Amino acid sequence: MDIKVLGSGCANCRSTIALIEQVARDKGVPVTLSKVEDMREIVGYGVMSTPGVVIDGKVVHAGGVPTREKIERLLAP
Numbered sequence: 001m002d003i004k005v006l007g008s009g010c011a012n013c014r015s016t017i018a019l020i021e022q023v024a025r026d027k028g029v030p031v032t033l034s035k036v037e038d039m040r041e042i043v044g045y046g047v048m049s050t051p052g053v054v055i056d057g058k059v060v061h062a063g064g065v066p067t068r069e070k071i072e073r074l075l076a077p
Helices: 011-027 039-044 068-075
Strands: 002-006 032-036 052-055 058-062
Touching: 002 011, 011 032, 011 068, 058 068
Parallel strands: 002 032
Antiparallel strands: 002 052, 052 058
């Protein structure tokens, strides 16, 4: 599963990355996690409010730190 976190490097972006890493580790889900800070690329995904989360090329969350429950649902098989 390829996951990108879109954002400028703010505290919410860092929290989102940490939460995704923790949930993936807890559930044993292999993920490739990367951070996108380039504003052109972020806007290219249609995300206007960060952090944004893209899984396998599809925007699944934008604006604010997602809840743990939401991340668990997104990482479910």
